[in-house]
Amino acid sequence: MSPRAGQTKKRTRIQAINEEKIVEAALEIFATFGFRGTTIDQIAQKAEMSKPNLLYYFRRKEDIYISVLRRTLEEWLTPLTALNPKGDPLEEISKYTALKLEMSRKNPTASRLFANEILHGAPMIEDVLKGSLKQLVDEKAAVIGNWVKEGKLAQVDPYHLIFMIWATTQHYADFKVQMHAILGKTVDAPDYYEQAGTTINAIFLEGLKPRS
Amino acid sequence: MSPRAGQTKKRTRIQAINEEKIVEAALEIFATFGFRGTTIDQIAQKAEMSKPNLLYYFRRKEDIYISVLRRTLEEWLTPLTALNPKGDPLEEISKYTALKLEMSRKNPTASRLFANEILHGAPMIEDVLKGSLKQLVDEKAAVIGNWVKEGKLAQVDPYHLIFMIWATTQHYADFKVQMHAILGKTVDAPDYYEQAGTTINAIFLEGLKPRS
DNA sequence: TTATTTCCTGACCATTTGGTCAAGTTAACG
């Protein structure tokens, strides 16, 4: 019988190994070529496995994609969870921003996969977005809203602020190619992300107005 | 003989009309499904034209795509051109940001098309990015750099600032679906983009630190 | 009007690709 990945049916050793191999290979391919642009053969090849064998673990291409997406999404949202209502507001936001930027640097593939899905209307994860994601964001937006009310932050809309942080940091993963084209090899320099972080942080905290 | 779109061969009346119809239809389809995800049939249907007829004007799918991309890219970069070295720095940047946000609102399709291309490695427009785009950005980054030197702006890296502006504003087009999922119907509210603009501007100018 | 060029279409083709299946191989377990 087929193992039906994702079920709780007592996974075999080989099953665990192979599913892991497939999902890992699929992440990179999907992120690069998108869902339609990816062929099962490509994934199979990268996972060092025959196509029928791959399809033994995941019955449909869509199943692999969803599996990869869910795993990525989970990882992707972790930093926001860490935003601490009891911490210092400016510091918390700085930390969160730095963490997101760090993720864009270390795992741009995940960011691109996610961006691609959203860009195409998020057909596979609409429910997650409207469910757990919305819930988490609502919660953290409330925290930020309180900080604003208490006068610990400038008067800004919490949701738009969160969007701004996402946009700014993920841009370094999603639009890497463009940055590379504009800046030349600088992008690979070790201090590139450091400089990005400094600039982002400066603007988020102090804004562009010069202080004398 | 085939008309070979893009050539300077004395375009007929019908040719002009149909090429326009095709490119316009293609923009929306490509932006929604990506290059690989789009079928010629889809474009033909949207352009109210048979597939062979469409292929009479554009020999290959790629030709349509490139045509759409180039046209979009050009429009997309116009606002940056308007950044005036002799204007007031903060005002110029505010204006530019507002303009980009406005474009994201009015023409999200173009933004998504572009984002999609970059995300997939920009295989078709690498030369443009490294050419005219780089040139333009270099020029404007120098302008901003001067403002910083003159003490009219806070100490920030001009390139990263430009990236931040792009990221923040385009996010409203590219990640619209996600925002919609999180905020509910609010996204369609008339004051939604106004609120976005206010927040973005406030942060870019003043930062998050509360001022008493 | 007539000749010529441009435009348009149905039918067709080759390739790609998601997915199946019967049969063989390997691992696990008693």
Add this chain to the structure above:
DNA sequence: CGTTAACTTGACCAAATGGTCAGGAAATAA
């Protein structure tokens, strides 16, 4: 060791899709 269940594969299929082509319809020019 033997039996059973899990795993693997080559061969195959149907549908989708990019693209061609010969010939007909419509403009346009003479």
